Amino acid sequence: MNIVVLVKQTPDTAANLTVDASGRVSWGDAPLIVNPWDEFAIEESLRLKEKFGGKVAAITMGPESAKEALKQAVAMGCDEAILLHDPAFEGSDAVVTATILAAAVRKLGAVDLVFMGKESVDGNSAQVPPALARRLGWPLLAYVGKIREVDPAGRSIVVERILEEGRQVVRAPLPAVLSAMQMNEPRYPSFMGIRKAARMAIPIWTAADLGLAPDQVGAAASAARWPAIFAPPKPEVRCEFIQGESPEEIARILVDRLLAEKVL
Amino acid sequence: MSGIWVWLEQFQGQVPSVSWEALGVARRLAEAMAGPVTAVLLGHGVAARAEEAIAMGADMVRVAEHPDLADFRLEPYLAVLAPMVAEAQPQAVLLGGTARGRELVGGLAAELGTAALMDVIEVSVEDGRIMAVRPIYEGKLFARVTVERGPALLAIRGRAFPKPEPDPSRRGEVIAVPVDLEASGFPTEVLEWIPEAAGEIPLNEARIVVGGGRGVGGPEGFEPLRELARALGAALGATRAVVDAGWIPYKYQVGQTGKTISPDLYIACGISGAIQHLSGLRGVKVIVAINKDPEAPIFKVARYGVVDDLFKIVPALTAELRRRGLAKV
Numbered sequence: 001m002n003i004v005v006l007v008k009q010t011p012d013t014a015a016n017l018t019v020d021a022s023g024r025v026s027w028g029d030a031p032l033i034v035n036p037w038d039e040f041a042i043e044e045s046l047r048l049k050e051k052f053g054g055k056v057a058a059i060t061m062g063p064e065s066a067k068e069a070l071k072q073a074v075a076m077g078c079d080e081a082i083l084l085h086d087p088a089f090e091g092s093d094a095v096v097t098a099t100i101l102a103a104a105v106r107k108l109g110a111v112d113l114v115f116m117g118k119e120s121v122d123g124n125s126a127q128v129p130p131a132l133a134r135r136l137g138w139p140l141l142a143y144v145g146k147i148r149e150v151d152p153a154g155r156s157i158v159v160e161r162i163l164e165e166g167r168q169v170v171r172a173p174l175p176a177v178l179s180a181m182q183m184n185e186p187r188y189p190s191f192m193g194i195r196k197a198a199r200m201a202i203p204i205w206t207a208a209d210l211g212l213a214p215d216q217v218g219a220a221a222s223a224a225r226w227p228a229i230f231a232p233p234k235p236e237v238r239c240e241f242i243q244g245e246s247p248e249e250i251a252r253i254l255v256d257r258l259l260a261e262k263v264l
Numbered sequence: 265m266s267g268i269w270v271w272l273e274q275f276q277g278q279v280p281s282v283s284w285e286a287l288g289v290a291r292r293l294a295e296a297m298a299g300p301v302t303a304v305l306l307g308h309g310v311a312a313r314a315e316e317a318i319a320m321g322a323d324m325v326r327v328a329e330h331p332d333l334a335d336f337r338l339e340p341y342l343a344v345l346a347p348m349v350a351e352a353q354p355q356a357v358l359l360g361g362t363a364r365g366r367e368l369v370g371g372l373a374a375e376l377g378t379a380a381l382m383d384v385i386e387v388s389v390e391d392g393r394i395m396a397v398r399p400i401y402e403g404k405l406f407a408r409v410t411v412e413r414g415p416a417l418l419a420i421r422g423r424a425f426p427k428p429e430p431d432p433s434r435r436g437e438v439i440a441v442p443v444d445l446e447a448s449g450f451p452t453e454v455l456e457w458i459p460e461a462a463g464e465i466p467l468n469e470a471r472i473v474v475g476g477g478r479g480v481g482g483p484e485g486f487e488p489l490r491e492l493a494r495a496l497g498a499a500l501g502a503t504r505a506v507v508d509a510g511w512i513p514y515k516y517q518v519g520q521t522g523k524t525i526s527p528d529l530y531i532a533c534g535i536s537g538a539i540q541h542l543s544g545l546r547g548v549k550v551i552v553a554i555n556k557d558p559e560a561p562i563f564k565v566a567r568y569g570v571v572d573d574l575f576k577i578v579p580a581l582t583a584e585l586r587r588r589g590l591a592k593v
């Protein structure tokens with residue numbers, strides 16, 4: 001099975017974020033990480049490779065520094081890594097990002113499965129997976145909590161999708177696009193993997209390499225506009241510690257307070 | 265281009281609350297932009313919901329019924345909805361930001377060459393253009409967002425907007441949309457449904473959530489929390505630590521890699537308050553924290569705190585609710 005896993009580099013989720021007047025977001029010296037949802041996708045892709053053979057290629061679109069995310073994917077066990085980078089890509093919204101990623105998947109050819117995270121922890125959009133599936137014309141299996149069976153010869157896959165009311169069990173033909181929920185415990189990079197990643201030369205594909213015209217990518221091609229980014233209003237919460245002689249008294253006071261707050 | 269459209273999600277004929285909330289937002293936008301509200305129902309045997317949609321604020325309901333639309337699958341749903349939207353060119357299409365809603369709106373954005381605004385918590389009309397506010401970076405920042413080309417696609421965050429009150433005297437038009445789908449054209453197949461949340465209040469719709477963390481000590485430690493949740497008519501939530509420990513299934517996990525919740529009241533029991541847990545709490549009105557450690561970070565975001573053993577406080581709380589006749593059961 002040949003699998004592409006799409007990873008995005010994001011600021012650490014524990015980072016303290018600030019935003020300046022021009023809307024530029026900074027995270028101080030907090031590290032950049034692989035989007036946590038993508039780690040589940042990497043782990044699951046590696047398990048499929050271990051079971052069925054084949055290769056896992058990690059792809060990201062981003063700045064040169066996003067190579068670090070690819071190196072982590074390789075250190076975990078991915079076989080190949082490709083960076084999609086071009087100044088023209090800057091300002092691409094989710095749909096345009098999907099267009100660029102789809103072009104890379106097509107260029108790679110002979111892909112059975114594209115695995116991605118459920119959403120990115122910076123953009124929080126969850127829009128790239130469905131948009132990518134449409135750009136490729138492949139079925140989307142989003143919010144996958146479990147892979148039940150894969151039949152590489154019969155070219156089909158059965159998964160459990162996690163929806164609000166329960167799990168939808170779906171069969172789809174391959175190739176397909178999958179997005180991962182918290183479906184496993186991602187492995188740590190191995191020593192051998194880290195060495196391999198450190199030595200690996202990561203190819204960079206540009207818009208021209210992908211056969212995309214400048215007006216098909218970047219801010220100009222994007223319909224979403226972000227006129228402002230700002231820190232949310234922080235309601236001053238001061239914790240009132242409820243004390244009492246007994247649990248019963250504490251419970252009584254607490255219920256009084258919650259009734260007064262009109263939240264019961 | 266005129267009017268606002270709303271996709272009413274349905275699961276086994278039931279419309280989730282967030283879809284009605286989206287219809288309420290559509291009503292407000294339509295009034296600001298002087299156009300009608302059109303609700304769209306896709307499914308099989310769902311026509312009965314059309315009258316309800318009118319009472320909730322729709323001027324027109326387009327009902328597309330077909331056996332292939334019975335279970336949500338992105339491909340046939342898009343095949344029906346995308347051409348309808350492309351033809352009618354509404355100013356905006358709104359829907360609830362559920363799993364299905366996000367898939368559909370992302371697919372629509374790609375098909376129509378526009379953009380979807382996800383997780384919208386505020387909407388306004390400025391100079392005839394729809395502006396939205398949405399959280400990014402797990403709610404650490406907010407963004408004002410808009411769409412350059414029509415139609416604007418908006419996925420509404422659950423419980424961020426009020427659910428409209430039904431008005432049975434409202435009148436509207438119901439239109440049956442002919443559906444022409446070639447069955448073999450959609451290769452995905454729904455094999456089975458595992459109703460995990462049967463009889464439970466869904467976390468994303470809950471008004472009250474009782475959350476448990478490692479402080480519950482083990483799988484059986486959730487029992488007093490379940491009891492309290494039943495008394496409150498609340499949903500049960502959990503931290504990743506207890507899910508990873510296998511004490512409770514993943515579907516209960518709240519936080520960055522779990523569910524996002526916006527209840528009026530969150531009662532956190534034996535939860536330290538790690539940032540990855542807190543990022544799942546969005547727009548919670550009141551947080552109550554019960555934790556033995558007075559230094560636990562959860563107290564920094566809590567409105568009320570109890571520094572004590574949860575096994576003493578939680579049952580006392582349940583008993584107090586029962587004593588005052590406030591308990592649901």
Ligand SMILES: Cc1cc2nc3c(=O)[nH]c(=O)nc-3n(C[C@H](O)[C@H](O)[C@H](O)COP(=O)(O)OP(=O)(O)OC[C@H]3O[C@@H](n4cnc5c(N)ncnc54)[C@H](O)[C@@H]3O)c2cc1C
Binds near residue numbers: 476533
């Ligand atoms: C990428 C990533 C994603 C993550 N995603 C999530 C997520 O989605 N959701 C999530 O929750 N976490 C997530 N985490 C984990 C998170 O960082 C914390 O480890 C986790 O939330 C801690 O869970 P806890 O509060 O149950 O446990 P602990 O931090 O161990 O806290 C237990 C608390 O219980 C108290 N306690 C113990 N006994 C009692 C008692 N008898 N009575 C009262 N109090 C008691 C203790 O004082 C303590 O404060 C994620 C982490 C990472 C790195």
Ligand SMILES: Nc1ncnc2c1ncn2[C@@H]1O[C@H](COP(=O)(O)O)[C@@H](O)[C@H]1O
Binds near residue numbers: 060101116117120
């Ligand atoms: N720039 C990118 N490069 C590679 N993959 C991406 C990129 N942006 C998003 N993705 C993938 O799409 C998923 C969902 O992201 P999003 O739709 O932005 O929330 C992520 O988990 C990634 O797998």
